[in-house]
Amino acid sequence: MSVLLPTTRWTDACGELATQLRDSDELLICHDDEDDPVTEREEHPEGIRFIAAGEPEGCSGKANAIAAGMEAARHDRLVWTDDDFHHPSDWLATFSADYETHGPVSEVPYFVGRDPLSMLLEPLYASACSLPLTLGNQIWGGAVMFERADIDESAFLDELRRTVSDDGLLMEHLQVTNVGRTRIVPIGGTIHEAVERPVRWTQILRWHFPGAIAGTFLLSLLVLAGAVLAPIYAAAGLTVLHLAVNEVLGVRRWTAVLAFPAVFMFVPLVLYGLVRRTFVWSGRRYRWHGKFDVTVIE
Template identity: 40%
Template sequence: MPNDPAAPVSVVLPTREWTPACAELAAQVGPADEFLVACDGPSDPVVDAAEGTAATVVVAGEPTGCSAKCNALAAGLERASRDRLVCTDADFEHGEEWLATVRRLLARVPEGHVLSTAPVLASEGPVGKLLEPSSAVGVATSVRFDSGVWGGTMAFRRGEVDVDAYVADLRRTAGDDALLAERADGIETARSLVREMPVDGTLCGTLSRRVRWTRMGLYLDPAGIATRALLPLAVIAGTLAAPFVTVPLVTGVAAAAYAALGVHRWTFLLAVPGYALALLLLCYGLARDEFEWTGRRYRWESLYDVTVLDPDGK
């Protein structure tokens, strides 16, 4: 039954390393479920680490014409056999009740919709800290208006999304979550599934991540790119014209977003300079099409035109 929260699921997790998230999910899957860990090659550390656990390792092979994550996710989805599919990532803390919550919420999702959420960025790097407030405001908005899909949490029912077409397109792109959103009739963005996602807050790591996110928006949501430019411009203009009004207002909105999401970090105080930096990074992302991601370098020239580059950029 579509609304049965006890129905078995296939959990697909692309990763080369066995992380705490893998152990969390291995402990949460039931006997009728599948837990598929998709990696690049047989020598990846996760292959040996998964032995004796509830996880089944799927070896995807080296990516060609797509990102390694999309390649691994495609291989995992091809192997999955259950009618309910749950895709997630290995780089954030899920919590003991994560899979149970996904099951319960997926049972309530309207036909043809995808269940997802959004991540709250958490960084110890100086550049990353500046970007946390604008990210939190975006997440709170996404949750409020059911407007976001995040690769860390994507759940849907087979037959309501064309899985074969999705898998085929994954193998020629670098954006898994926004691509799924294009194939769904609607999105359900759950507040209870919001998680803090640790990110590299260094300049190089931030630049690569912003190029990837900006290119994805440019190819799949150009209107969203315009919105992401207008808000920082408004903050900058307001700060210059009326700083004693704009600065407290923007900082207060960021603080409210943190409170709504249950985030306890002081970085909401960096909201105004963070929006200025976000605008600069958006411009950088529009001007660049190369980025690094989990040890590989890519050139992403259009939605279905991805080149896996050598370390020297060739």
């Protein structure tokens, strides 16, 4: 199999995945250019190849890296993953066994905040992002395995080089079984990052799943109205609801008690995400005019 890991720096995930490769497997570190810090490492485990994707034009940096990695990969079975969460020693072997049983498979992220705003929004990320992926058999680009024959690869790569969201697009080309294993993914670190993330996610829903963003916004308004009119009942209900969501996801976090105040931030952030003209992702600013109309501003 070929494991695609978009990253510009060497993280723990690089070493974790390298130790899990079988003799015929390969790990493709998909980065931007030869000046990236990840290429400065003098020694690295066998089975690793560095793929310089170049600067993105008309798509996100991650979409560009994934496209370059798929074109360079030597095998038909592909794994997409991210560099920001822990991959236990049996991760690849378990994932492969899942594929043999179910066909294309994916896992679930649980986003844990590293700054006050991201921490406040944890319950809503769990209920609005992680839970639907689990219950709806949807794809998380940080952990998905499929084979080239499972998609129309030529059409997919053409579209991937003209859009922002790798997994949002893959959902339109591939049906998976979400095996429900949850991976803890730290996010944020600064308030700026915490604000930019929901902008990007809102625009992904806007262009790929417009019905979902409309429903999410309407439901959020109704919940917000209930929180204003009956705050005690709303606080109790939302806390219990998010404790239940965490149980389904197999995660126990005290931040479930923040569900009530988070509602008052969520609606303005969704609205802000819909009207915002640009957003920043991994150091680049993008203007997303349409699903396949993207400008890299800087």
